[in-house]
Every structure is written in structure tokens, then in C-alpha cells.
Amino acid sequence: MQTSSSTTPFGRRPFSLALMASQVAANDRPPETIVHKWQVFDAIRQGRGALCVSDRSLAVLYALLTFHPETMLGGTDDIVVFPSNRNLVQRANGMAEKTLRRHLAALVECGVVIRRDSPNGKRYARKGEGGEIEKAFGFDLTPIVARAAEFQRLAAEAKAEEQVIRHLRERIAICRRDIDKMIATGSYEGVPADWNAFREAYKRRAGRRPRTATLAMLEPLASELETLMRQIRDILEAHVKTNNMSGNAGQNDRQIQNSNPKAKIESELSLPEAQAETPEPQPERSAPQSGRQASKLQQQSFPLGMVLEACPDIVDHARDGIKSWRDLVATAALVCPMLDISPSAWEDANEVLGPNDAAVVLAAILQRSSAITSAGGYLRSLTEKARGGAFSLGPVLMALINTNLRDRGRKRG
The missing domain is CATH 1.10.10 (Arc Repressor Mutant, subunit A)
Structure with a gap:
């Protein structure tokens, strides 16, 4: 032609x-x-x-x-x-x-x-x-x-950049999760630090990631979050090491006190005294669970006592009180029908969050049920946010604890 x-x-x-x-x-x-x-x-x-x-x-x-x-x-x-x-x-x-x-x-x-x-x-x-x-x-x-060779080269470069961006997003998601939970734990445990300043610094950085972020935007953000995470982790590690060193001198005294069969259970922080005096029964030995389900059952994001302090209403629905994470998960399953939450929504929440965190979310929804129109829709919304890495339990629990403290203060006044 x-x-x-x-x-x-x-x-x-x-x-x-x-x-x-x-x-x-x-x-x-x-x-x-x-x-x-x-x-x-x-x-x-x-x-x-x-x-x-x-x-x-x-x-x-x-x-x-x-x-x-x-x-x-x-x-x-x-x-x-x-x-x-x-x-x-x-x-x-x-x-x-x-x-x-x-x-x-x-x-x-x-x-x-x-x-x-x-x-x-x-x-x-x-x-x-x-x-x-x-x-x-x-x-x-x-x-x-x-230009076929040029187009192939540009495609390879775009693919490599996409892989780098995917890795950066993973780093950012992990840093956000670690920072949020470490701030919540440090604030709750009373570790000496300016946790409000850390929380504000985290919010400034966490809110800067757009949906279509470029490599030039994600690299400095990942570095800043990792630096902030290391600062918080160093504070918590120093606090733990200091407590361990100061606790070695009194190790024998603690062993004598713990030999009392009626001693309070220290692993569950801030439990009500009536529950804390009852020792947790030893779980029966059973065949080890396999795969993803076993790892989720062992996941414990926050101390159980902190969860119960933030969401005390869940205890009223437990059959024999809540002394362990297994009790909390079982009670959450009982509360689901009461809140008109469908089985599919509950299963999806367990799949994304894990059984423990899903139970904590349900306890928080129950605690705020008077202000929530549709508990099932709200749970699905939080599940989708968690699936995209945009939801964290730390601020939810701290907000509920602060609300409960204010309510108690008003009642006393």
C-alpha cells in the first residue's frame, strides 16, 4: 500500500x-x-x-x-x-x-x-x-x-512502580496499626509520655494519604510514620525494661502472694472486683486449631480489662460473667440477634477483624446502641473500613472510657 x-x-x-x-x-x-x-x-x-x-x-x-x-x-x-x-x-x-x-x-x-x-x-x-x-x-x-520497544519499557517501569507503591501501602498500613494501638496502650497503662502530642502527630500524618497517592507522596509518608512508630516503641520498651528491673527485687514476695488460691487475677486489668476474685478456670486441653482461625482466636489487641471498662454493658448479657476473651466472644455472639445483626454481617466482621476484635466492636456498638439506628449497617460499615485499613479500635475504646468517666463524675456531683 x-x-x-x-x-x-x-x-x-x-x-x-x-x-x-x-x-x-x-x-x-x-x-x-x-x-x-x-x-x-x-x-x-x-x-x-x-x-x-x-x-x-x-x-x-x-x-x-x-x-x-x-x-x-x-x-x-x-x-x-x-x-x-x-x-x-x-x-x-x-x-x-x-x-x-x-x-x-x-x-x-x-x-x-x-x-x-x-x-x-x-x-x-x-x-x-x-x-x-x-x-x-x-x-x-x-x-x-x-515505538513498540519504548512502550514495553514504559510498561515494565509502570509495573515496577506499582509494586513499590503496593509495598509502601503495606508499610504505611502496618505503621498506622502499630502507632494507634501503642498510643492507646501507653495512654491506658499510664506510661509517662505526652500521648496527646503523639496522637495529634499521628492524626496529621494519617490523614495525608489520598486514594490515588503517587510514589513521591507515599515514600516520605512511610518514612515519617516509621520514625513516629520507633519513637513510641522506644518509650514503651524503656518503660517495660524499667519495670522488669525494679520488679526483680520483689519476685519472691510476688510468688508468695500468687500462691494464694484466692489471689486476684492480674492478667485481666481493671476487672470489677466481684469478677476478679473468681479465678479463671483452666481451659481443657483440646486438639490445636489449624490455620487462620487459630491465629485469630489468639489475637488480643487490647487488655480485656480495658475493653470491659470501655464497654461495661456487655457484661450484663454474659451467662457467667466475662473472665476471658473466649467469654467475650461467646457473649458477643449472643448479643448479635438482640441488635438485629444478621449472621452474614457477623461472619464478615469475624473474617476481617478476627473473633476478638469483632467482639470488641460489637461490645462498643452495644454500649452506644441508643445512638445507633441500625447496628447491622453500622457493623458492615466498620467492617468495610477495616478491610481497607481505615478503622482502628484504639480511639473508639478511649472515647468510650472517657465518656464513662464523665458520666460517673456527673452522677457523683
């Missing part, structure tokens, strides 16, 4: 050096270069960010490629397709013609295709006596062949 030597666009469309550069690159391609058009299209799709090609422009490019009958593109001749706008609209899934023209111009501007306009701006082909196309006017797909 021979094409016209048309280089400039028809009508008032401007001509630029960038368009000239695209034509020069297409003309200088090696004649032996042959590419698979759909593989190159997939590379353009993956590297569309660097090429500034939108998803709608990709749909138009896909439609243009379908008008060329061959899968393999190459050779010395220009590769021109000349569909009408009407036919392009049909293959572009009914895209509006005005939108179609805009995205065709975007593809030309990006150098993915070249416009070969006829003297009157129409797209057509002129055939010779033997039926062979002698001249064609339309869109030249030669850049698909000439």
Missing part, C-alpha cells in the same frame, strides 16, 4: 514539532521490525500513565486496531486505517462522536497514531486496477511498530 505524503493536518488543526518527531520516528523504523499489535496495545495500557493516555483514549485505540485485518504489524509501508466516525463510534461501545474526536486528537498528540489527512479531510482509500490500495488517508498505526 502506498500512502500520500500528507504530513500536516487538515483545516484549522495545528501542526507542531512533536507531530513532526512522531512522523520521523515512524519513517526511521527498521523494515524488519514486526510486532503483535495486541501485545503492544497491552504495553500501552500498562504504561498509559507515562504516555498521558486515558482509558477512553485506549478504547478508541482498540477500535482503530480492530480495523486492521492483520495481527502482526510491520513492513516498509505505512499502516493506515480509514474508518468513518460512525463505524468508530460503534466499535468504541457507542461513545459520543464529540468525545471520539477529542480522544482521537489525544492519541495523535501522544504520538501513538499519526493523522494522514486527505485534501478534503475525509478518510478513504483509492484502489488501483488490480484492487490493491494505492493511496489511503486516515490514521497511520506505524508508531505502534516504531
